[in-house]
Amino acid sequence: MKRTRICELFGIEYPIIQGPMAWITRAELVAAVSDAGGLGTLGPAAGEKNQEEAKDLDTVEKRLREQIRKIKTLTGKPFAVNFPIGWGKQKIMNERRIAAALDEGIPIANVSMGSPEAFTQKLHDVGVKVIHIVTSVKHAKKAEKAGVDAVVCIGYEAGGHIGPDELPTFVLIPQVVDAVKIPVIAAGGIADARGLVAAFALGAEGVYMGTRFLATSECNAHSNMKQAVIDADDTSTVAFGRRTGISRCIKNAYTKHHMELEAIGATFEEIREYERCGDNLKGWRRVPAAIIDGNIEYGSVACGSIAGSINEIVSAQEVIRRMADGYQEIIKSLRD
C-alpha cells in the first residue's frame, strides 16, 4: 500500500487508524490494530467496569495507567490515547489523564473536543505526536496554526459526535487538504478498501474508522450492539441532537423521542434531562446503556451510516488485511 507522511510520522506500516470509542476501544483492540500494522487508539473510558468508576479521579488515573501498560505488554508497536478535553469536570479529568499518560510514556495523543492550543506544546515538549480532531476547514487551519502534527477530519456520515455544519466526508476532505499543509486523515463512512482508495484520491494521507472496528472480535461492545451494526442497512442511522450536541446513532425509541422533544420546542434543560435519565435505564447513562448493558432500544447506539455495508464480525487484523489486499486490487482495476 502507498506509504504516506502518516506512516512516517507515526512509524506505522499502513495509514489506517482505529478511532477511539469510549468504553469499547480497550487495550486488546488497540494492540490488535497496531500489531496488524495500523494505529490503535485507546478510548477515554477503556477498561471502566461501571459508570461509577468514571466519577473518581484516582480510579480514572489508575485504570488509564493499567490500560497503557497492558497495551505495551501486548505489542511493541506505536499506539495513541484519546483525550476528549471538554469543559468543567471533564476538562479536569482529562488534564489528570494527560499527566498520567505522559508519565507512562505514550507515543501519540489523539485530542478531541477542545482547543488545539491547550495541550499541543506540552505534548510536543516530551516528544509526543499530536493528532487533532476537526470537522471544518476553519478548525483544521486553527489546529495547524497551533502546531499539531496531523488532523483527522470527521464527516457527517461518522458514528458518534459529528460537526454542526453537516459536511460530508466527500466534500470536507478536499477542502481541508487544499487549506492546510499538514497531513489530513479522513474519517466518516469508511469501512473497506473502497473508502481507503477514495480518501487517497481526495488527498487524505490516512483513514480513521470507528464503526468498522466496533464489529470486530477484539472490541468489547455488548453483543447486542455489534448485532445492531451487522443488522443495519443504509437508512438505519440518524444524526440528531442539534440543540444539545449533534451525534449519529442507530434509530431507536431513544432517538425518536429525542427528536420529538426538539420538534415540540422542549428547552435545552428538558432535553438534557431526557438524555440523562428516563426510559427505565436501570441507572445507566445512555451511552453505556447501549455499549455495556446492550440496551439498543433506549441506549445511545453511536454508529456511522456505513454500517449498512458491514455484514460480519471479523478480527481487527482481518479488517486491515482486507483493506491492504483490496487496495491493490482497486488500484490495478483503475489502471488504463
Ligand SMILES: Cc1cc2nc3c(=O)[nH]c(=O)nc-3n(C[C@H](O)[C@H](O)[C@H](O)COP(=O)(O)O)c2cc1C
Ligand atoms: C460507539 C462509538 C463511540 C465513539 N466514542 C468516541 C470517543 O469516545 N471519543 C472520540 O473522539 N470519538 C468517538 N467516536 C468517534 C470515532 O472515533 C470516529 O470518529 C468515527 O467512528 C468515525 O466514523 P465511522 O464510524 O464512520 O468510521 C465514537 C464512535 C462510535 C461509533
